Amino acid sequence: MTTLIKNAHIISPDVDIQNGAVLFDGKKIAAVFLDNDNLPVVDQTVDAGGKMVVPGFIDVHFHGRSGYDFCDGTQEGMNAIGNDKIKDGVTSFLGTTLTVSEEQLSAALRSAAEYMKAPTGAKVAGVHLEGPFINPKCLGAQNPEFVRKPDIEMVKRLNAIFPVKKVSYALEVEGALEFTQQLLALGITPSCVHTAASYKDYQNASRYGFKNLSHFCNQMTPLHHRDIGMVGAGLLHDEAFAELICDKLHICPEMIKLVFKVKGAGHVQLITDAMRAAGMPDGQYDLGGMNVIVKGDAARLESGALAGSTLLYYTGLRNVYEITGYPLKELIKSTSWAQAQALNLPGVGKIETGYAADVLILEDDFSPSAVFVDGARKL
Ligand SMILES: [Zn+2]
Structure with a gap:
């Protein structure tokens, strides 16, 4: 199962990308795309509408x-x-x-x-x-x-x-x-x-x-x-x-x-x-x-x-x-x-290839409007 979160304002440690996209493949983040990158064909696409997309x-x-x-x-x-x-x-x-x-x-x-x-x-x-x-x-x-x-x-x-x-x-x-x-x-x-x-x-x-x-x-x-x-x-x-x-x-x-x-x-x-x-x-x-x-x-x-x-x-x-x-x-x-x-928790805490697909889409007041845990949507 592949999921693409597009039109994302990606915020991760030392990273701030406007109009980016994040690809999940199963439980992991498979790729992060910049504005104007070619986006892959996937099983499901979520449009973040320009909102903040951050690590869970x-x-x-x-x-x-x-x-x-x-x-x-x-x-x-x-x-x-x-x-x-x-x-x-x-x-x-x-x-x-x-x-x-x-x-x-x-x-x-x-x-x-x-x-x-x-x-x-x-x-x-x-x-x-x-x-x-x-x-x-x-x-x-x-x-x-x-x-x-x-x-x-x-x-x-x-x-x-x-x-x-x-x-x-x-x-x-x-x-x-x-x-x-x-x-x-x-x-x-x-x-x-x-x-x-x-x-x-x-x-x-x-x-x-x-x-x-x-x-x-x-x-x-x-x-x-x-x-x-x-x-x-x-x-x-x-x-x-x-x-x-x-x-x-x-x-x-x-x-x-x-x-x-x-x-x-x-x-x-x-x-x-x-x-x-x-x-x-x-x-x-x-x-x-x-x-x-x-x-x-x-x-x-x-x-x-x-x-x-x-x-x-x-x-x-x-x-x-x-x-x-x-x-x-x-x-x-x-x-x-x-x-x-x-806590030495490996593979979590960043939006980066290879990390767990634990990702949030946040409203302007920081409340989450979408929550993904290991690539599965929970909210
Ligand atoms: Zn206490």
Whole structure:
């Protein structure tokens, strides 16, 4: 099956082509055409009408959507999340867990394994364990009941159910440095968050290849002039990949601007950190056993602390575009390419020959009007 998306404004890392065309052959991108190139005869043609055509978004940190949390561990929930992330332009994601029991984590991973036997919507590229190996003093909206010390055997048990791609933990807790090395040896990306780690902790871990920071700035040691902390480490170290929640609530617009200015879009990973209320009306929702009140754009615990977001992925890109004014061929690195690099996901994240045909057609407000996953139209 061949598909041609013609009359496309193709935007991909360092690429901006007006009146271009993209050819899919089966699950892969087979060719990219410039204006005036001769176009092939194909099975089906989609006219993009001059709209933006970009690589599918990769959300590497979010917990739920449409009333369901990945940690519910139900097939109904997993299917709804997989299908509905498509509406936000997400073609693959990491199912992200909360600080809950191993039993509950196992159930969530089993639901992902079952879904991936015949995915109907977005692809689950793996699992992101957020917790339970965090600093109990930096909980945010994580449940203290299930916090525990780093335990590689537990990660191995979960990894046997469904691939774990990333683990977010606190670098300063007992055993964390050894845990970092053990994760890297398994090919799992180590990442730090819910942490009181000092800059020294980053330096020690970075010697082994540690370089990922989960929801950068949130639940993390801030920049101070005598210890630049994890925020300072993320800004100072070019190799560091920073995840950013760009709902304008978790991080103010000036900080978003600063992060992009210092790091460049290639080392920023836009995430939503969305909880189950994303795509749902205001009201009360559960997050890992805690009550969350959703009103307007904010999801908060009763204490007032932010408890994840309700951000839809494309809205984050629109926010960053409006805040930074950067060219889209730069910004688009932060919606898929940086994620593919940070997690060693081969063959995704670009509109280029040989890459997966995970492609979006976007309206002027960045909402997707067509979504292709492995060459098949899902929206
Ligand atoms: Zn978190």
